Amino acid sequence: MQSILAGPKTAYARITILEGWSIYDTDQYLTDKGLISTGEYIAFVTNPTIIAKYQSRYKFLKILKSPATLE
Numbered sequence: 001m002q003s004i005l006a007g008p009k010t011a012y013a014r015i016t017i018l019e020g021w022s023i024y025d026t027d028q029y030l031t032d033k034g035l036i037s038t039g040e041y042i043a044f045v046t047n048p049t050i051i052a053k054y055q056s057r058y059k060f061l062k063i064l065k066s067p068a069t070l071e
Helices: 002-006 023-031 040-045 048-057 059-063
Strands: none
Touching: 023 040, 048 059
16 A cells, blocks of 8 residues: 555656657757757667567558668
8 A cells, every 4th residue: 555655656757749840859859858868869760770670560660761760
């Protein structure tokens, strides 16, 4: 009961990613919020290993042309 009454141990942040934002806009927004370091989001969504992982999981991503991003 004490764990339930204490509430979550994780702090959550509310973010809003606007339609039409580029990966650079999103990276800057998340950096400004203090959630990531500059360039961290860009590095993630342009990483070929991560892209390949998601392409194998989600078949519709196979249509991405090289160089691909998860934007």
